[in-house]
Amino acid sequence: MSVYEFSATKPDGTEVSLKDYEGKVLLIVNTATGCGFTPQYEDLENIYREYREQGFEILDFPCNQFKNQAPGSDEEIHEFCTLHYAVDFPQFKKGDVNGESAQPLFAHLATEKPFEGFGKGAKALAMKAIQHGVDKEFGDKAYIKWNFTKFLVNQSGDVIARFEPTASMDEVKAAIAELLQ
Numbered sequence: 001m002s003v004y005e006f007s008a009t010k011p012d013g014t015e016v017s018l019k020d021y022e023g024k025v026l027l028i029v030n031t032a033t034g035c036g037f038t039p040q041y042e043d044l045e046n047i048y049r050e051y052r053e054q055g056f057e058i059l060d061f062p063c064n065q066f067k068n069q070a071p072g073s074d075e076e077i078h079e080f081c082t083l084h085y086a087v088d089f090p091q092f093k094k095g096d097v098n099g100e101s102a103q104p105l106f107a108h109l110a111t112e113k114p115f116e117g118f119g120k121g122a123k124a125l126a127m128k129a130i131q132h133g134v135d136k137e138f139g140d141k142a143y144i145k146w147n148f149t150k151f152l153v154n155q156s157g158d159v160i161a162r163f164e165p166t167a168s169m170d171e172v173k174a175a176i177a178e179l180l181q
Contacts, residue, residue: 002157003028006105008059009093011074016092018105018157024055025179026153027172028109030097030144031062032069033080037148041085043169047176048089054180055155058089061106063097066134066147070094097149098138109151110143113162118145123166154179 003026004019018026027047032038048058062077064070070077074094081087097106118124118131127146135142148165152175160179163172 001108003105003108003153003159004157006108008061008103008105009095011078011091011093013093018059021057021059022157023155024057025051025155025176026057026059026151027176028059028105028151028153029061030106030147030149031060032064032066032147033062033072033077034069035066035147037146037165038069040148040165040169041081041087043173045085045087045089047169047173051176051180052089056176056180060087060089060091061097061103062091062094063144063147064094065096065098069147097144098134099141102141102143106143107141109159109162112159113151115145115162115164118164118166121166127164127166152176152179 004022007015007017009015044058062070072080077094078091081091095103097103118127131145134145146165150163150172151159152161154160161175
């Protein structure tokens with residue numbers, strides 16, 4: 001099953017088939033405006049500007065399931081991202097990525113590339129402690145462990161990599177560049 005079999009809702013309620021992105025490299029990200037990882041918006045926008053003309057898209061899905069770090073409306077989230085980070089990539093309606101109400105796209109992404117840990121270092125250790133709370137809250141539907149989890153999708157719609165929020169943005173950028181070659 002490819003990501004092209006899913007659709008997503010824009011903030012204005014318009015349904016968008018992910019088939020519209022067929023043939024492009026995609027980075028699908030669940031985001032939040034009040035998270036310690038929120039500054040990654042700057043890196044994401046820089047990567048987007050560098051590669052969008054080469055067939056690359058970032059699809060942004062705000063989520064408020066992690067400590068209420070995206071409490072605003074879709075419009076407020078968009079205004080924040082535009083004002084603070086000049087975000088120009090597509091943003092979708094805020095929604096859940098875990099539990100019974102999880103967007104089917106995120107259940108698919110996480111099934112294709114399950115969580116393998118936060119890596120090493122201080123941030124990884126801190127996130128490991130938080131992960132247990134997420135797992136307890138959502139049980140076997142704890143697909144995503146925190147905001148700014150990124151899924152890299154190739155031009156055929158296959159999920160080929162998962163990057164936790166603790167992953168280096170240089171690593172994410174290198175993987176995107178490799179797919180675009």
